[in-house]
Amino acid sequence: MTKRHVELPPEVQARIDEAVAFADERLSADEPTGAVVGELLAMLHGDRAAYERYLTGRSEEPIATVRAASYDPRNALTESEHWAEQDPEELREAKYLNYLWRGFDESPLANNIAFALPFRRMLASHLFEEVGESCRLFGGIKIQCGHNIVMGDNVVVHNDVLLDDRGELVIGDRVSIADRTHLHTHSHDVVDQSDVTNYRTVIDDDARLGYDSMVNAGCRVGRNAMVGAGAMVRGDVPDHHVAVGSPAESVKVKPGWETVAREPGPLERRSVERQLDDEVTGEFESVDEFGRDLTPPGRSGSNSD
Structure with missing residues (x-):
């Protein structure tokens, strides 16, 4: 339009x-x-x-x-x-x-928006690790830290988007992120919720993320790729592919790019390659907010029968 x-x-x-x-x-x-x-x-x-x-x-x-x-x-x-x-x-x-x-x-x-867009762009230049020119950042964008975000030129981030940068979040040039999209850079262990792993999550140049989509920690959405509305990305979306569904998989290559893109199919999981080596340094008081007994049944310390 x-x-x-x-x-x-x-x-x-x-x-x-x-x-x-x-x-x-x-x-x-x-x-x-x-x-x-x-x-x-x-x-x-x-x-x-x-x-x-x-x-x-x-x-x-x-x-x-x-x-x-x-x-x-x-x-x-x-x-x-x-x-x-x-x-x-x-x-x-x-x-x-x-x-x-x-x-x-x-x-x-x-x-x-005549004030809000330039104000947020100015503020991002102080907050983000790096931000390019002519970015349009709309309302309700939740940022976890801010200093772990790298954002390229001409990026559009619409309303109520989560930019989780507990790990590292890299967004390329000319990326379009629709309303209510969630981009994650950290995950919790399935047993011990306090055990957190941080990753680098990458949204490459010219990618488009549809309304209410979610990109899991450590994934890459490739150059000129598209993620459909409501999709849950748990692997890498190849360049020029269209991924839909939950969990998402590639269903087609964008018309005109068939000769330079691989065949559609399930998304390859490569998040381990983008896992960050976070080292906790210094003295601090550790807090266990849940206080759960996580010992499986039949093992010492368990309260289960």
Whole structure:
């Protein structure tokens, strides 16, 4: 479908450009990122006055004080902070920027794509390991860490997509990711849920991922390949192939690429080649959130009959 070019009046666009440039300049400043994020979130939510009262220690009701304090990510906990294999220093900086990413989506300005798209592209340039030109990142995109994402040029990520980068997530040029797609880079052991393995997951140049599809950790979706709506990818999708179903398998080669693509069929599983060697370093207090007895029946320590 051909799209129509539309644009705002020049004076409105100039104000938007100025606002995005202001946020970029603040995030690039030689100041603590957490403090800058708190300031920007308070502005985005029209709550600067309450935030200033918190900063100056003027008394408020307890809940109002906690709410104002929570604009600053240094006063908040996030899920990724529990993951011991992540480098604490890298994760700390990514946490602050990811907190701004999520907080921005809750602000009124997130509904104006004339502001939201350049703002998210600017923020991605600070948050991601690498991000290319002209990316279009829509609302509700959940990012696990942020600093483990490499994204190429002209990528489109639609609404409510999960970009899990607990491992490494590599997205090539001109990739299109439809609404509610889930891209995974980590998996849990089937017996011990706390036993996590991280992988590198790759979506190659010109690939298209259909609505509500899922790519398992360690898989590769090949160049110019297509994943159908609702498909669950558990292996590698070859270049130029169309994969559908759950679990997905290749059902055809895109017309015109038959001479350079192999025959359709089941997807080859090669995730072991992309397993990451995550080494947990430093001292920390380990937490078992479930406290389950995982000993099989008949073995010492089991509570089963």
